[in-house]
Amino acid sequence: MQKFDLEAQxxxxxxxxxxxxxxxxxxxxxxxxxxxxxxxxxxGLDAPIELTVHGSTGYYCAGMxxxxxxxxxxxxxxxxxxxxxSGAVIVDGNASQYAGATGRGGLLVIKGDASSRCGxxxxxxxIVVHGNIGHMSAFMAxxxxxVVLGDAGDALGDSLxxxxxxxxxxxxxxxxxxxxxxxRPEHLELLADLLKQGEAEHLAKPEEFKRYGSARNLYxxxxxNASAY
Amino acid sequence: xxxxxHTPPRFSATFTPAVNAEIRRAAASGIYDIRGGGTKRHxxxxxxxxxxxxxxxxxxxxxxxxxxxxDVWLGTRHAKKPIHLxxxxxxxxxxxxxxxGPAKEALGRxxxxxxxxxxxxxxxxxxxxxxxxxxxxxxYLPSRYGMNPDDLRRADAIxxxxxxxxxxxxxxxxxxxxxxxxxxxxxxxxxxxxxxxACRHPDWTGPDDxxxxxxxxxxxxxxxxxxxxxxxxxxxxxxTALAIKAGADVxxxxxxxxxxxxxxxxxxxxxGMPILACIPQAVKALQDMGMHRKVQLIVxxxxxxxxxxxxxxxxxADAVAIGTAALIALGDNDPALEEEYQxxxxxxxxxxxxxxxxxxxxxxxxxxxxxxxxxxxxxxxRLKNYLKVMTLEAQTIARACGKNHLHNxxxxxxxxxxxxxxxxxxxxxxxxxxxxxxGGGM
Numbered sequence: 222m223q224k225f226d227l228e229a230q231x232x233x234x235x236x237x238x239x240x241x242x243x244x245x246x247x248x249x250x251x252x253x254x255x256x257x258x259x260x261x262x263x264x265g266l267d268a269p270i271e272l273t274v275h276g277s278t279g280y281y282c283a284g285m286x287x288x289x290x291x292x293x294x295x296x297x298x299x300x301x302x303x304x305x306x307s308g309a310v311i312v313d314g315n316a317s318q319y320a321g322a323t324g325r326g327g328l329l330v331i332k333g334d335a336s337s338r339c340g341x342x343x344x345x346x347x348i349v350v351h352g353n354i355g356h357m358s359a360f361m362a363x364x365x366x367x368v369v370l371g372d373a374g375d376a377l378g379d380s381l382x383x384x385x386x387x388x389x390x391x392x393x394x395x396x397x398x399x400x401x402x403x404x405r406p407e408h409l410e411l412l413a414d415l416l417k418q419g420e421a422e423h424l425a426k427p428e429e430f431k432r433y434g435s436a437r438n439l440y441x442x443x444x445x446n447a448s449a450y
Numbered sequence: 451x452x453x454x455x456h457t458p459p460r461f462s463a464t465f466t467p468a469v470n471a472e473i474r475r476a477a478a479s480g481i482y483d484i485r486g487g488g489t490k491r492h493x494x495x496x497x498x499x500x501x502x503x504x505x506x507x508x509x510x511x512x513x514x515x516x517x518x519x520x521d522v523w524l525g526t527r528h529a530k531k532p533i534h535l536x537x538x539x540x541x542x543x544x545x546x547x548x549x550x551g552p553a554k555e556a557l558g559r560x561x562x563x564x565x566x567x568x569x570x571x572x573x574x575x576x577x578x579x580x581x582x583x584x585x586x587x588x589x590y591l592p593s594r595y596g597m598n599p600d601d602l603r604r605a606d607a608i609x610x611x612x613x614x615x616x617x618x619x620x621x622x623x624x625x626x627x628x629x630x631x632x633x634x635x636x637x638x639x640x641x642x643x644x645x646x647x648a649c650r651h652p653d654w655t656g657p658d659d660x661x662x663x664x665x666x667x668x669x670x671x672x673x674x675x676x677x678x679x680x681x682x683x684x685x686x687x688x689x690t691a692l693a694i695k696a697g698a699d700v701x702x703x704x705x706x707x708x709x710x711x712x713x714x715x716x717x718x719x720x721x722g723m724p725i726l727a728c729i730p731q732a733v734k735a736l737q738d739m740g741m742h743r744k745v746q747l748i749v750x751x752x753x754x755x756x757x758x759x760x761x762x763x764x765x766x767a768d769a770v771a772i773g774t775a776a777l778i779a780l781g782d783n784d785p786a787l788e789e790e791y792q793x794x795x796x797x798x799x800x801x802x803x804x805x806x807x808x809x810x811x812x813x814x815x816x817x818x819x820x821x822x823x824x825x826x827x828x829x830x831x832r833l834k835n836y837l838k839v840m841t842l843e844a845q846t847i848a849r850a851c852g853k854n855h856l857h858n859x860x861x862x863x864x865x866x867x868x869x870x871x872x873x874x875x876x877x878x879x880x881x882x883x884x885x886x887x888x889g890g891g892m
Contacts, residue, residue, distance in 0.1 A: 232669065233669070233673070236669045236670075236672075237672060240672060260662050260665060260666065261662070261665055261666040261669045264666050264669050264670050265599050265602075265603075265669065265670030265671070267599065279662075280659070280662045280663075280666070281653075281662065281663070281666040284666050284670065285598070285599040285602075285670055287599065299653065299654075299659070300653040300654070300663075300666075303653045304594060304597055304598070304599075306598055306599065318653075318655075319652060319653040322652045322653040323594040323597065323652055323653070325597075325598065325638065338652065338653075341652040341653070342593075342594060342648065342652045344594070344638035345638055360652075361646070361648065361652075363637075363638045363639055364638050364639075380646075382639060382640075382643075383639075383640060437643075440626070440642075440643035440644065441626055441642075441643060441644050442481060442644055443480075445480075
């Protein structure tokens with residue numbers, strides 16, 4: 222186990238050490254202490270390591286992650302796991318705005334609540350939120366899955382493309398071109414797997430969720446839809 | 451029929467035939483006009499400035515004999531690996547998707563042969579461009595199409611695009627008919643649907659966030675790459691100042707003459723400011739913050755010749771970028787293809803429906819039959835020639851002004867032909883020591 226005191230050793234030293242692990246490494250277990258809300262912790266990783274951050278993080282924790290599993294034993298600031306490519310990020314607490322933004326792969330688990338724009342423009346990432354999500358979540362989301370065990374705020378899935386949204390609680394309002402869709406057996410199966418991956422299978426059953434997706438009415442511009450823009 | 455003479459037909463200056471045609475087109479189609487390119491209206495431009503060659507009060511250098519250097523360093527503020535270019539003319543960001551793969555290859559070939567950089571665009575990095583570009587700037591765009599950390603690390607510099615001169619505040623739209631399998635895969639979207647490029651970054655909301663975002667990009671790339679910030683020419687003083695505050699190594703300033711792959715004509719023609727008006731404000735922001743020449747300024751928007759290059763640099767830019775001119779050098783809108791442009795309802799020199807993907811030149815298309823017509827080796831050679839000519843022209847002017855480096859050109863080397871140009875560029879009207887606003891205002 223490699224232990225890194227962020228306050229004493231500094232962010233640059235941490236990220237440089239983690240980047241040096243790219244490829245084959247035997248140093249697969251890392252702990253970061255004293256994060257104290259620092260920004261850009263463990264960004265740009267590209268190695269199959271397990272890293273635990275003991276405390277809360279600032280902006281862009283685990284940004285563009287590849288391969289690594291990063292656990293935050295606290296809450297995360299804006300832009301958590303932005304543009305993640307693969308691997309996993311698990312946060313025990315809450316996440317601020319635009320968690321999982323533009324993520325292209327991997328798994329993001331938020332065990333508390335997520336704020337506004339969770340999954341904005343997501344492009345293949347899977348996101349599981351145990352609590353609630355804020356307004357404009359999954360705005361222009363292109364692909365991937367967003368699972369919310371709690372409630373969703375205003376304008377869920379506005380201008381949605383092909384991403385699938387599963388919400389167990391209430392949805393304050395749906396955004397433009399986002400509609401409720403039938404939950405078919407393949408979706409129940411997918412959801413069961415996502416709940417398991419998201420360490421939430423004991424918290425909810427797939428049958429309790431509703432599915433939302435794009436009505437695909439705005440995929441090609443038509444003047445008769447102008448009031449929707 | 452009356453014998454009295456009639457008043458001859460007279461067209462309105464407001465409702466011109468072109469305006470009326472656009473009204474009829476809008477009424478029939480129900481959609482605004484989308485097109486590529488830059489503004490087509492007359493604007494105060496570099497042509498409204500002239501150089502004051504040396505005589506007695508200044509001493510010229512001998513053409514083709516005395517050295518006039520052209521190189522430029524970019525990204526010297528923070529980056530471990532700043533960029534050194536042989537010439538101060540770079541290739542502006544243009545997307546794969548808007549342009550064909552062979553066109554991107556040709557840009558890489560021509561720029562590398564001329565000793566300068568190319569830039570990716572909305573759509574990600576292609577092997578054609580990376581493979582043929584000695585120096586490649588990777589655009590980090592609001593859409594984040596194709597964005598990945600491997601390409602960030604493969605790039606020589608990163609350009610955070612906040613705005614574009616053709617559409618400050620606006621996003622883009624790649625219409626469905628131009629979405630090939632490859633473009634769809636790179637952008638994580640199905641084929642055939644319109645692809646919107648967002649007008650703002652999804653994961654930051656202002657200059658303080660931008661500073662943190664830039665630091666994240668530096669951390670991901672181990673502080674090696676210069677970070678450019680590109681802004682559309684709208685409020686250049688404040689936007690330049692905020693980009694500097696956010697930590698930019700280089701500010702890229704794009705005036706409203708700058709082109710786009712496809713956006714609304716109303717946006718291209720009615721939003722933003724001419725590059726002539728933008729440069730002095732950006733330079734003032736750099737000077738006020740003690741950062742002129744420390745944070746480099748690249749300007750773009752209608753750069754066509756070595757004279758434009760030299761004038762931009764005399765006004766305080768460190769380098770320029772070309773987009774539309776590079777496409778023309780490759781063969782876009784070539785009169786040799788006139789018959790085919792006419793079949794598309796256009797004419798060589800005016801074809802701008804790039805979003806339709808039917809470009810006979812094979813440059814702004816994803817149609818394999820069309821882009822096979824374009825030879826990237828020949829195109830690259832043409833671009834190299836053009837870049838060399840521009841550089842020679844700029845050197846010729848600089849020597850005449852007594853300068854042994856293009857960066858030594860200065861505002862005192864210029865005069866203005868018109869009141870508008872004098873006011874915008876803050877260059878004295880020819881024959882005077884005065885320009886409108888001198889002594890007051892920003």
